[in-house]
Amino acid sequence: MARHFPLFGCGGNSDSFYAAGHKSSLAACEYLYGLGLSAYEYECTHGVRLSDAFCASLAKNAHDYAISLSVHAPYYINLASEDEGIRQKSILHILKALRAAEKMDAGRVVFHPGTQGELKREQAMANALALLEEAVFQAEREGLLDTVLLCPETMGKPGQLGTLGEVLQLCEVSDRVRPTVDFAHIHALEGGKLQTSRDFERILLKIQHRLGEEAAHYLHIHFSPIEFGRLGERRHRCLLDKGFGPDFEPLAEVLVEYRLAPTIICESAGRQAEDAVVFQSIYESMRQEMQV
Ligand SMILES: [Zn+2]
Known part of the structure; x- marks a missing residue:
């Protein structure tokens, strides 16, 4: 593995970006570079409507300021649906997000798998797996x-598809499908269970076990x-806002211990860039403390 440290950045723009x-x-x-950050998730959450010129300019900026780009696909994706439309x-939506990502030299498209609705969980997952296979087939053809x-x-x-187990199952459709692990979502879904470094380690080892070392090493994290x-x-x-987990320290400890190189996208409300800077500094202190 070539890189042994994480990239930190944010999804969308902080309030301070617009205030400036x-x-x-x-x-x-340029703004993220100025803060010492190195990743940016461009959010197309309400539809992909980007000109080729815009994508090319964003690609150039990312290159000039050494920012690693990803794209968040629209919220409207529902792979479990039985409605043909x-x-x-x-x-x-997936293809359009992938085309935009390709044009801006982004390495990843993040998407929400879908909702269970009235279906049985197993049926919803079976639908999602089949439709993802179809999407992958069409994307590969292009x-x-x-x-x-x-x-x-x-x-x-x-009610949303996307437990860790389900996401790993979706990833087994193709080795070009890889997980986005949103630790905040896992924490919320499990009622606040992400507390110690061993809680984070368990998740990272599970991914490594199921998808291999490289998938875990370069994991995409929210x-x-x-x-x-x-x-x-x-x-x-x-x-x-005080009192809301999960804490970043225990994850930082595991990242340092295993010398992992994930891309960590902060999605804090309104202060995603500022909080990404804090996470990065927590990681740096942890690395010095553990003398790696
Ligand atoms: Zn998301």
Whole structure:
């Protein structure tokens, strides 16, 4: 493995980015570079509507400021649906996100697998697996997966497909499908269970066991404090809101211990860039403390 340290960045733009007068995400890479960050997840969560020129400019910025790019696909994807219209649109959202990612030299497209709805869980998963296979087939035919990984995300509500086990199952469709592990969502779904470094280690080892060393080493991670209730995720919080887990320290400890090189995308509400900087500094202190 070539790299032994994580890349830190954020999804979308902080409030401070807009407060500083920026209007276009084309200013994001320089802004993140200025904060010492090195990853950016461009959010197409309400649809992929990007010109080729925009994608090319973002690719150039990312290159100039050494920012690793990923794309978050639209929220409308539902691989479990039995409605033919929704199924076709879900594939189209995935393909459009992959095409945009390819044009901006982004390495990953993150997506939410779908919802269970009225279906039995097993049926919903069987539908999702079959439709993902179809999406992968079409994407491969266009050569889109040559450079871009498709990354289903672990989700925070019980009605959503996307427990860790389900995401790993989806990843077994193709070695170009790799997990996005949103630790906030796992924490919310499991009622606050991510406490110690061993809790994080267990997840990382499970991924390594199921998908291999490289998948675990370069894992795509979402991290932020989260508010949850009986029904899982309520909302993403930021580090200024006190009392919301999961804490980053125990994960940092495992990352240092195993010398892992994930991309860590912070999704804190309104302060994603600022909190990414905090996570990065926690990691750095941990690395010095453990003298690696
Ligand atoms: Zn997401």
